[in-house]
Amino acid sequence: MTMFQHSLAVIAVIVVVFALAKKFKACTEITLLLAALGALVAHLILPMGVDERSALPFTEIIRHLVEGTFNYFDVCMTFLTATFFMTLYKETGGVNYLVHQIVGRFYKRRILCLLLLLVVMMVPGAVTGSGATTVLTVGGLVGTVLAAMGVKEDRRVALVFILAAMSAACPPINLWTMMAAAGANMPYVGFTAPLAILSLGGALFATFYLTRGTKSDSPVEDVLATLPQPLQGWNAVRAFIPFIVMLVLILGARVIPAYWPVIGLPMIFMLSAGSVLLCAPHKVNVLEVAVTTVVNLKELVGIMVAVGVLNQILTLTGARGLISLGVVILPIALLFAALWIILPVAEGVLQYAVAPLLGVPLIMLFNMKGYNAVIALAAWSVMWPVGDCLPPTAVVGRAAVMQLDYKGSYYKGFLKAALVPMLFILALCTAAMIFNKPLGNLLGV
Amino acid sequence: MDILVIINTIFTVLTYATALFFLIAIIRAFCRTKNPQTALVYCVIMVPFVLRLLRLK
Numbered sequence: 001m002t003m004f005q006h007s008l009a010v011i012a013v014i015v016v017v018f019a020l021a022k023k024f025k026a027c028t029e030i031t032l033l034l035a036a037l038g039a040l041v042a043h044l045i046l047p048m049g050v051d052e053r054s055a056l057p058f059t060e061i062i063r064h065l066v067e068g069t070f071n072y073f074d075v076c077m078t079f080l081t082a083t084f085f086m087t088l089y090k091e092t093g094g095v096n097y098l099v100h101q102i103v104g105r106f107y108k109r110r111i112l113c114l115l116l117l118l119v120v121m122m123v124p125g126a127v128t129g130s131g132a133t134t135v136l137t138v139g140g141l142v143g144t145v146l147a148a149m150g151v152k153e154d155r156r157v158a159l160v161f162i163l164a165a166m167s168a169a170c171p172p173i174n175l176w177t178m179m180a181a182a183g184a185n186m187p188y189v190g191f192t193a194p195l196a197i198l199s200l201g202g203a204l205f206a207t208f209y210l211t212r213g214t215k216s217d218s219p220v221e222d223v224l225a226t227l228p229q230p231l232q233g234w235n236a237v238r239a240f241i242p243f244i245v246m247l248v249l250i251l252g253a254r255v256i257p258a259y260w261p262v263i264g265l266p267m268i269f270m271l272s273a274g275s276v277l278l279c280a281p282h283k284v285n286v287l288e289v290a291v292t293t294v295v296n297l298k299e300l301v302g303i304m305v306a307v308g309v310l311n312q313i314l315t316l317t318g319a320r321g322l323i324s325l326g327v328v329i330l331p332i333a334l335l336f337a338a339l340w341i342i343l344p345v346a347e348g349v350l351q352y353a354v355a356p357l358l359g360v361p362l363i364m365l366f367n368m369k370g371y372n373a374v375i376a377l378a379a380w381s382v383m384w385p386v387g388d389c390l391p392p393t394a395v396v397g398r399a400a401v402m403q404l405d406y407k408g409s410y411y412k413g414f415l416k417a418a419l420v421p422m423l424f425i426l427a428l429c430t431a432a433m434i435f436n437k438p439l440g441n442l443l444g445v
Numbered sequence: 446m447d448i449l450v451i452i453n454t455i456f457t458v459l460t461y462a463t464a465l466f467f468l469i470a471i472i473r474a475f476c477r478t479k480n481p482q483t484a485l486v487y488c489v490i491m492v493p494f495v496l497r498l499l500r501l502k
Contacts, residue, residue, distance in 0.1 A: 029486045069493045076493070080467050261452040270463050290470035291477075298474070302486040305493065 001047045007318040013042040014310075014319070028392055029302035036068070036310040043317040064312050071308030072351065074266070075130070076301045079399075081269035082136040084293045088273050089242060090140065091289055092280035093231035097239050099144045100230050103223055110216045113149065117142050118163065118207050122200075125167025127250050128265055129175040131385055131396040132300070134164040135403050137246075143404040146211070148223050154408055155210040158418035161400040162206040165385035166425070168396075169199040172254070175352055176381040180359025186373065190445035194378035194432065197443075201428055202382065206421035233281025241279045246272040296402055303393050304351075311353050320357060328361040332369060335362075336434060340426040343380055344387025351393055354384060372440035379429040379436075386422050389415060461498065468494040 001009075017038035021031040044056060089095060106113035121142055125134035139160045146156045168174070171192040181188050249268040252260045263271070277286070294301075314320035327335075327342060339362075346354045359380060367373045389397025397414070400406075406414060432439055468491065475487040 027482050027486065029489065030482055033489060066492070066496065069489070070496075073493045073497070076490075077464070077467075081463065084467075259449070261449055261456055263456055264460060266463055267456055267460055270459070287470065287473070290466060291473045294467065294470045294474045298483065298486055298490065301490050305489050 003048055003318055004322065006043075006046050006048050007322040009046050010039050010042050010314075010317040010319045011322070014039045014314075027299075027302075029299065029306045032303065032306035032310050032392055036065075036306065036313045039310070039313045039317055039319065040064070043313070064316055065309055068309030068312030069305050071311055071353075072304040073308075074264075075132075075352075076304050077266040078128075078130060078269070079132055079136060079297055079300055079304075080293060081266040081273070082133050083297055084290055085242070085246075085269045085273040085276065086137050086140065087293050087296075088276045088280075088284065088286070088289050091284045092276060092282050093234055094239055094242070094276065094280065095141050095144070096228045097230040097234040098141060099148070099227055100224060101236070101239075102145050103148045103227065104220060107149070107216055107220045107223060110149070110214075113145070113216075114207050114211060117145060118203055121160070121163035122167045122170055122203060125164060126170040127173060127247075127254075129168055129173035129178075130265075131164040131168035131388055132399045133265070134167045135160060135396055135399040139164060139400055139403040144227070148227060149211070149216055150214045150218075151211050152417075153404075153406060154413040154417040157400050157404050157406045157408075157414045158421070159206060159210040160404060161389055161397055161414070161418055162210070162421045162425075163203055164396050164400065165388055166199040166203040166206070166382070168385045168388075169195060169382040170203075171195045171199075174381050176355040176359065176384045177377055179352065179355035180363060180377055180381070183356045183360035184363040184367075184373075186363065186377075190374045190443075191378050191381075193443045194375050194439070194445065195381065198378060198382040198425075198429055198432060202421065202425035205424050209421055209424075210417065231282055238279040238281065242272050242275045245275040300395060300398055300402070303398075304395070307349075307351060307393055311350060324357050324361055327358055328365055332365075335365075336430070339380065339433070340383060340430045343383040344390060344422075344426070347384045347387030348390030348393055351388075351395065355381075366436075372436040372445070374445045375436040375440045375443075376433050379433040383426055383429045386425055389418065389422075464494055464497050468498065 014035045018031055018035045021034045026034065040061065044061075102113070102116070106116060120138055121134055124137045125131050142163075143156050143160050146159065147153075151159070169176075174191065174195055177191050177195065178188055181191075246268060249263055249271060253263065277283075311320070314323075330338065343354070343358070346358055350357060359377065362380065363373050363377055366376045385396070388395055389400075397410070401410060401414060408414065471487055471491055471494065475484060475491070478484050478487065
């Protein structure tokens with residue numbers, strides 16, 4: 001058995017274990033973990049051909065499993081702390097106050113209101129590079145305002161997801177571009193204009209497409225009466241201080257990095273949560289809010305931990321390299337025609353790990369063929385987050401569903417509503433990839 | 446010692462404290478659940494938190 005056959009057999013074992021676990025109604029987190037363990041067992045049992053390595057000692061097996069659980073630990077901490085911050089804000093009544101203010105002031109000016117919501121959604125992801133952070137911090141708030149504007153539930157969740165995905169792709173921070181560019185020894189320069197055009201284009205289309213047909217013709221007082229009443233004691237200063245604290249802490253590291261301590265996103269959200277406690281006129285049980293946060297996020301965090309383990313085992317067994325190789329040896333014409341489907345699907349499986357896995361060899365390939373690698377990478381980096389609603393991880397999609405307390409069908413409701421904007425974004429990025437040279441000349445990159 | 450180094454050290458300690466805070470919340474959620482699959486998921490989630498706090502990883 002050659003190493004190629006060995007890796008192929010490991011992939012087959014993963015598929016079989018995944019299917020069997022699903023048949024026995026195991027949850028997605030356990031299914032992924034079992035698939036990783038199955039792959040590890042297959043790796044230990046199956047021969048490895050001419051590339052045969054020394055047997056994997058027991059301590060190394062444990063090390064790989066433990067390393068895997070840490071692959072996305074920082075991302076999990078960001079999810080937990082960002083959700084804790086927003087849950088605390090919601091429990092103390094801040095969200096109700098803000099929704100009342102936005103609806104009261106902008107309800108009749110629909111386009112202005114939608115553009116304001118778009119900006120509110122784009123900022124957290126653009127600054128942090130994480131779509132899930134956008135959903136967890138402002139997704140619920142924006143969802144409530146959209147509901148007040150009469151946008152249907154399916155479209156509401158779809159819009160929150162698309163805007164969150166586009167916010168993650170929006171400059172200045174695009175983690176996929178940064179990781180792929182770093183892996184290919186390419187400076188993170190010249191990406192701002194192409195990333196902004198593609199992500200904002202997609203976000204604007206999704207906003208107006210998914211809110212089409214809704215009218216703000218009910219009296220604003222009636223709409224306000226349908227919303228939960230804000231608690232006494234809240235005012236604009238109290239409501240905005242936590243967000244100002246968050247923005248100052250995030251932007252400080254960008255504006256004066258030499259004089260700013262290394263805080264990290266989890267601590268930024270915890271400090272913002274602390275400011276909520278100081279500003280809120282009503283006190284809540286902080287530990288109970290944390291338990292609620294953990295219960296709400298157990299699927300999301302569980303999947304991230306399990307996918308980390310699976311990713312580690314895929315790398316160990318050579319299966320990850322085989323998948324990567326399988327993509328980059330495709331004919332270039334087929335790549336142009338198929339990347340719009342390959343990249344989002346790969347994102348659904350591997351999350352951010354997809355950027356070094358597929359992005360680096362693709363940059364090398366496109367550069368070698370004489371294409372504009374900056375435009376091409378920017379286009380891929382806007383296509384990747386579109387796959388954040390696809391299984392097995394579906395991190396941003398699941399987060400949007402949870403935050404908006406969506407009760408409909410994930411695939412027939414939410415995903416169906418999001419399909420047209422997703423296809424528009426993928427078509428826009430494919431067009432940018434095809435016309436990479438003229439677009440590069442136009443933007444001066 | 447440089448003031449920025451001291452502040453960074455404080456934030457590192459606070460990050461560990463945050464991990465401990467969420468580990469306590471996960472343990473509480475684990476104790477409350479009656480679903481064996483959910484309990485197993487909590488156990489898996491706990492692994493990186495425990496190892497981080499023990500500074501093994």
